[in-house]
Amino acid sequence: MKEIRVRFAPSPTGALHIGGVRTALYNYLFARQQGGTMILRIEDTDQNRYVPGAEEYIIESLKWAGIGIDEGVGVGGPHAPYRQSERKQFYRKYADQLISSGHAYYAFDTEAELEAMRERLKKAGVDHQQYSSFTRMTMRNSLTLPAAETENLIQSGAPYVIRLKVPESGEIRLHDLIRGEVVVQMSELDDKVLMKSDGMPTYHLANVVDDYLMKISHVIRGEEWLPSAPLHVLLYKSFGWEADMPQFAHLPLLLKPDGNGKLSKRDADRMGFPIFPLNWTDPNTGEKSVGFREAGYLPEALINFLAFLGWNPGTEQEIFSMEELIKTFSIERIGKAGARFDIQKATWFNEQYIRLKPVEVLVKYLNEQLTKEGIACSPEKAAKIVEVMRERVSFPKDFFQQGRYFFQAPTAFDSAVISKKWNTDAAKFFQALVAALQGTARFDVETLKVTIENVAAGLGIKAGQVMQILRVAITGSSSGPDLMMTIEIIGREETLNRLGFALSNFQIKATAS
């Protein structure tokens, strides 16, 4: 059986889009499951679109996501170099081979001439306004020019491209692992540029040559490549590499959460969620984007979420570790239709993974925030906070952001609760509670519970009547984790301070009865 080799082949034109992460993930899962090799190839054949730092960004993103690379840029391997800009001589050689075998030709047309050709066809009402078997004989190329003139032009350094000579009739058939048979008429294909005038190959040539040389067994890529897949098949045929042609799987696209179209950075910005795995600053515009990592998404959660966007195991299990995904993944179970990107579900996955984390990890999350704020905290206290908060947070930073009152006395109080619940009974209760709390032997949940109930009973009121206002006095908020636990964590001294503050600062509403 043929060795399984797949590649993720991004262009370093900016930050890695989340859809690219999914493509990389599916390649990785397939490779790992089959005991194959995952390759990272950088497709930097467009010098104009090169963005410094993008390659490093891609590598770091994959690393963070847990998508391992076996071979390629950053790790090396038997088919190095893996950066297409460093493989120019290969493409040149194979393009020349195509010229000699009559499958390609030189073209000298200027941009203006190409534009004029399109205009002419458009006016004539021709469907395909392209450089093809129908038009190539009207253009300036090695098919129409005398051989001597072609030779002359090349020798004199005139700019030229190399185009594929697509047969005028016949059909191209390819079997896509996700979509089944796809048939395209040769007459629909145009004479694609293979080598650009700057000496660089286009994607089409580079991708086919490299996949062949690197012995790629499966090309798993986005659906946007489906229309050019027949062209790639034709290239394999033209080279005589049909027997070694990889299998194709074109993945459904990631769509906008609402409305129409594919997911774009604009949508993410508009709806307030990340689209890049890590923070990114565009070196050209200086624009900064927050990444999933920095927004607080755990890589395991993002991966689980992404895996389910277009694929499912067919069972009712939702939570999958990378190991489980590797075991369960299959190309056959990838869907055909585009999937809308629903950030709410991503957040749900994040919550699930946070709850799965051991306390020590959660404490680490809390400590990271505390360090930033310059707040010290004992390991015991941190552990308690984290345990009481873990069921209610969505992101690691929430432990501190939603639990600020464990460290700092609240400065803002829920005024609705104050105006509704702060009355003479409550004030009496607070006074008695302060007195009672000063003398208890212990300061724990049990003691607090008993003390609060006793104090309330002593005043002839129900504890329930004062719990809300007690919570507001302690935390500033009307909602939060178990109050007794909260008070225990905050401690005797600070609790008494906060009760005292409430006693002297909460205003009883004039109309209160």
Next chain:
RNA sequence: GGCCCGUUCGUCUAGGGGUUAGGACAUCAGAUUUUCAUUCUGGUAACAGGGGUUCGAUUCCCCUACGGGCUACCA
């Protein structure tokens, strides 16, 4: 415009010629709780439309509609 791909609850999807069309997120209601959240229970909610084929179609075929992608010396 042309070519290619697609279409099951609001979303991600399972299913597949005869099912009460299943699950998850979201949402709603109830229970629990000192609150909110969690948790538990329950509910609302889908086969784009039209033709075939068939005893029977959401499932197979065709058409239409809608959606998406591509249509560069970009990937």
